[in-house]
Amino acid sequence: MPELPEVEGAARRLRRAALGKSIASVRAIHPALRRKLSPSRARAAKGKRIESIERRGKHQLIHLDSGDTLVVHFRMNGDWEIGTTADALDRFTRAVIELGDGTRISLVDRRALSSITLDKKGQSSLPQLGLEASDPSLDANYLRSALSRKKIAIKPALMDQSVLAGLGNIYAAEALWEAEMDPRKPAAKASLAKLAKLVDAITLVLSPKKRLPGRYTDKRGASRFAVYDRAGQICRRCGGTIKRIVQGGRSTYFCPKCQRG
16 A cells, blocks of 8 residues: 555656656556546647656656646555566556657556546646645644644544645554554544654654664564554564554554553
């Protein structure tokens, strides 16, 4: 499930492959993607040069020299496969961007939930997005303001993209574990001190190089997560047992023993 770190990594790979190059064609293959990117709309990108590639939350924005923007959202399973026009297409390819130098960028998605759209100059199909979860200006005061009117638990509130752009199910759970916060805690009731600790935790879990190896991997290095998808396993901090609950239709993993705040 691509979240901020994975989407940022994909955007970097896309920049290396496509920045400054002209588009030979854009084509949505799967019917679900063609509903948002019709052949006639896709033709508007033909011959345009890719000027910049930006990530906003979980979205990738491919800015063209015409002022138009290709907007890509991986959703649950999407990713880029970069090759050439001579390569065979992956069976799960849902859309392709072919460049003038023979490079082919395939949007691969087993579940066909990804999307690619073309926003004309001056238009935007992006939803309302909050501050980037990786923004250096993120602090406890911002979080307190953003969460003050939320009448839900803090875990699903953190996943609201209008609160923090880019933070999803996995890293919200990981950050709450790192901050020793109960994911069931009412979002609006979190203290400023707790939110300050949570901000530090969000920064930590989104920056793999800063993580403490013993907390995120077992002796064999088997898992890069502290709690996510580890229901029934031992908490690496306190020795408690990781529990799974459902919040807002999504799985939440946490340690009831040490996440009490």
